[in-house]
Amino acid sequence: xxxxxxxxxxxxxxxxxxxxxxxxxxxxxxxxxxxxxxxxxxxxxxxxxxxxxxxxxxxxxxxxxxxxxxxxxxxxxxxxxxxxxxxxxxxxxxxxxxxxxxxxxxxxxxxxxxxxxxxxxxxxxxxxxxxxxxxxxxxxxxxxxxxxxxxxxxxxxxxxxxxxxxxxxxxxxxxxxxxxxxxxxxxxxxxxxxxxxxxxxxxxxxxxxxxxxxxxxxxxxxxxxxxxxxxxxxxxxxxxxxxxxxxxxxxxxxxxxxxxxxxxxxxxxxxxxxxxxxxxxxxxxxxxxxxxxxxxxxxxxxxxxxxxxxxxxxxxxxxxxxxxxxxxxxxxxxxxxxxxxxxxxxxxxxxxxxxxxxxxxxxxxxxxxxxxxxxxxxxxxxxxxxxxxxxxxxxxxxxxxxxxxxxxxxxxxxxxxxxxxxxxxxxxxxxxxxxxxxxxxxxxxxxxxxxxxxxxxxxxxxxxxxxxxxxxxxxxxxxxxxxxxxxxxxxxxxxxxxxxxxxxxxxxxxxxxxxxxxxxxxxxxxxxxxxxxxxxxxxxxxxxxxxxxxxxxxxxxxxxxxxxxxxxxxxxxxxxxxxxxxxxxxxxxxxxxxxxxxxxxxxxxxxxxxxxxxxxxxxxxxxxxxxxxxxxxxxxxxxxxxxxxxxxxxxxxxxxxxxxxxxxxxxxxxxxxxxxxxxxxxxxxxxxxxxxxxxxxxxxxxxxxxxxxxxxxxxxxxxxxxxxxxxxx
Ligand code: GDP
Ligand code: MG
Numbered sequence: 001x002x003x004x005x006x007x008x009x010x011x012x013x014x015x016x017x018x019x020x021x022x023x024x025x026x027x028x029x030x031x032x033x034x035x036x037x038x039x040x041x042x043x044x045x046x047x048x049x050x051x052x053x054x055x056x057x058x059x060x061x062x063x064x065x066x067x068x069x070x071x072x073x074x075x076x077x078x079x080x081x082x083x084x085x086x087x088x089x090x091x092x093x094x095x096x097x098x099x100x101x102x103x104x105x106x107x108x109x110x111x112x113x114x115x116x117x118x119x120x121x122x123x124x125x126x127x128x129x130x131x132x133x134x135x136x137x138x139x140x141x142x143x144x145x146x147x148x149x150x151x152x153x154x155x156x157x158x159x160x161x162x163x164x165x166x167x168x169x170x171x172x173x174x175x176x177x178x179x180x181x182x183x184x185x186x187x188x189x190x191x192x193x194x195x196x197x198x199x200x201x202x203x204x205x206x207x208x209x210x211x212x213x214x215x216x217x218x219x220x221x222x223x224x225x226x227x228x229x230x231x232x233x234x235x236x237x238x239x240x241x242x243x244x245x246x247x248x249x250x251x252x253x254x255x256x257x258x259x260x261x262x263x264x265x266x267x268x269x270x271x272x273x274x275x276x277x278x279x280x281x282x283x284x285x286x287x288x289x290x291x292x293x294x295x296x297x298x299x300x301x302x303x304x305x306x307x308x309x310x311x312x313x314x315x316x317x318x319x320x321x322x323x324x325x326x327x328x329x330x331x332x333x334x335x336x337x338x339x340x341x342x343x344x345x346x347x348x349x350x351x352x353x354x355x356x357x358x359x360x361x362x363x364x365x366x367x368x369x370x371x372x373x374x375x376x377x378x379x380x381x382x383x384x385x386x387x388x389x390x391x392x393x394x395x396x397x398x399x400x401x402x403x404x405x406x407x408x409x410x411x412x413x414x415x416x417x418x419x420x421x422x423x424x425x426x427x428x429x430x431x432x433x434x435x436x437x438x439x440x441x442x443x444x445x446x447x448x449x450x451x452x453x454x455x456x457x458x459x460x461x462x463x464x465x466x467x468x469x470x471x472x473x474x475x476x477x478x479x480x481x482x483x484x485x486x487x488x489x490x491x492x493x494x495x496x497x498x499x500x501x502x503x504x505x506x507x508x509x510x511x512x513x514x515x516x517x518x519x520x521x522x523x524x525x526x527x528x529x530x531x532x533x534x535x536x537x538x539x540x541x542x543x544x545x546x547x548x549x550x551x552x553x554x555x556x557x558x559x560x561x562x563x564x565x566x567x568x569x570x571x572x573x574x575x576x577x578x579x580x581x582x583x584x585x586x587x588x589x590x591x592x593x594x595x596x597x598x599x600x601x602x603x604x605x606x607x608x609x610x611x612x613x614x615x616x617x618x619x620x621x622x623x624x625x626x627x628x629x630x631x632x633x634x635x636x637x638x639x640x641x642x643x644x645x646x647x648x649x650x651x652x653x654x655x656x657x658x659x660x661x662x663x664x665x666x667x668x669x670x671x672x673x674x675x676x677x678x679x680x681x682x683x684x685x686x687x688x689x690x691x692x693x694x695x696x697x698x699x700x701x702x703x704x705x706x707x708x709x710x711x712x713x714x715x716x717x718x719x720x721x722x723x724x725x726x727x728x729x
């Protein structure tokens with residue numbers, strides 16, 4: 001008898017280990033996401049009763065948490081299980097993590113294919129003294145269940161034989177009522193409208209109920225969905241919850257009920273050190289304050305403390321006093337033209353210097369963040385904040401990219417790769433640069449000087465504004481349907497705390513700095529030259545050539561588009577030209593303001609620059625609006641190009657750019673117009689527009705458009721930790 005068995009299960013449940021043990025193949029066993037990118041097949045290397053040698057084939061599928069695909073890996077697995085026609089599914093379940101693993105199981109048993117469950121890592125389960133009631137599990141799920149240890153090989157033969165029996169006797173999973181009565185009734189009615197010859201009819205009915213767009217691919221017609229719509233809506237009204245969440249909740253509730261009876265945790269199990277630490281740092285009450293305290297110290301060290309000394313030294317002494325004067329002197333002595341000296345010194349060295357100045361600051365910030373990450377603390381924070389983030393349509397995993405973006409958006413956006421869910425990842429990439437990066441700090445200091453005569457509180461306040469902008473945007477992106485919902489249960493490995501080696505931390509930090517330096521070397525280099533050209537060339541007395549910035553192309557460009565910013569309070573060519581220079585590097589905004597306001601040598605800390613720059617902004621409100629716009633609009637070219645690369649398609653990159661600039665413009669408009677209205681009492685046409693925009697934004701935050709998606713309904717499942725770590729050895 002020929003037999004094709006598909007190995008299906010969550011990532012890290014031991015599929016590859018099992019596959020290797022069954023087939024003798026030596027595949028790479030790894031536990032990072034996406035390691036099993038394609039499915040691999042092999043022949044079982046022992047005799048199975050009733051089968052000839054070579055007749056039992058097993059297929060190692062990519063790990064997946066559910067059959068609703070949220071990542072490419074999951075699409076591969078789901079497609080194979082639905083259309084690939086394996087004879088049997090061997091569902092590998094991590095016995096130390098039943099709660100999360102069985103979520104997939106509840107979907108597999110709907111496919112109309114024989115399923116056998118192998119509870120893996122049984123050695124760990126036993127060592128911990130937990131007990132699993134196998135007959136009860138088997139009865140509740142309606143499929144055979146065996147205990148195995150993929151590592152030692154225990155139970156593997158039995159598992160394969162169960163598969164053979166199931167196929168031979170056509171033992172399909174017994175039908176279970178998993179969901180509430182109303183949902184079950186709706187599903188039964190939907191099944192009646194589907195082609196009856198489909199094996200996976202129950203699976204398909206659930207997909208129709210979930211309004212999954214792939215139903216046509218899986219064998220249903222669009223009419224089936226239209227016919228089902230009234231029933232879906234009835235259920236949604238009844239429970240006040242959308243269909244996707246009802247299904248997910250139903251599965252989790254079913255698992256909870258089942259495990260209450262079938263799983264018994266050893267009460268006297270010792271508490272590990274890791275758990276003891278977690279008791280404090282992920283404590284309901286103290287967890288967040290501890291997190292904020294740690295972040296405060298971290299930013300103090302990196303941004304205001306030692307980090308700044310290095311940065312100031314690099315900017316003012318290394319570049320300002322040594323490299324730039326030295327280069328221009330030598331170039332001039334060597335007979336270089338004025339143009340050449342200007343290009344090299346002002347354009348290239350000045351531009352790159354401004355950017356490189358942030359390297360020490362960033363190195364310290366990234367070093368500290370890497371330590372927190374490598375110890376295992378970040379994962380806890382992501383887990384703790386997940387509840388809050390999810391309410392806003394992001395995942396806890398977005399936390400790390402956001403933190404890194406406060407150093408530099410380039411590595412921040414790159415870190416978003418670790419977010420599997422496409423929607424969450426896109427939302428994170430599109431909004432990460434709202435958090436001020438180090439290059440925006442000088443601008444914050446300058447505007448703080450203009451408005452308040454300097455205050456250290458402006459920077460933390462702008463971080464706060466940045467985070468609010470991230471959360472608000474993410475809700476808007478979901479509620480407008482620009483980004484679709486994610487219904488994947490949140491799962492995050494929380495391995496035990498451990499002390500990383502200094503080398504690991506350094507490598508980690510270096511990885512991030514490397515991304516930044518690469519961009520500086522290529523894109524920023526080009527950007528600096530272009531900005532230099534725009535700012536140094538123009539028509540003077542009718543001839544084109546080197547000129548003062550006031551007459552440059554940039555001034556002309558600034559004047560041309562300045563009217564767009566009149567309603568934001570800074571519709572002046574010089575302010576707009578400074579914003580444009582921000583595309584090379586946000587740091588350039590301050591130096592451009594310095595040049596244009598005639599205080600080129602002053603830094604953002606000097607009152608001289610404050611009063612000079614204040615002339616550019618008629619009021620404090622205008623200055624603040626300028627700051628807000630430049631913090632929220634699209635980031636510098638280096639970050640934009642990273643965004644472009646990480647967002648897969650051009651469509652998404654364009655959406656991101658348009659969104660960022662429109663959002664920045666609208667927020668600045670609202671803040672400026674409203675504050676002018678409040679302070680002066682003048683109500684103009686633009687005030688009216690601002691009121692409309694504000695109302696629309698608030699409405700979008702509270703309600704979704706008909707085609708938009710809700711945020712924050714997903715369940716989360718905590719992965720239990722010591723087990724996973726112990727299992728991995
Ligand atoms: P996959 O992601 O499902 O392919 O999982 P892997 O086969 O890569 O296994 C993940 C980790 O679990 C590896 O470190 C394995 O060594 C470990 N592992 C797998 N099966 C067992 C088992 O039965 N007992 C123990 N203790 N560890 C296991
Ligand atoms: Mg694998």
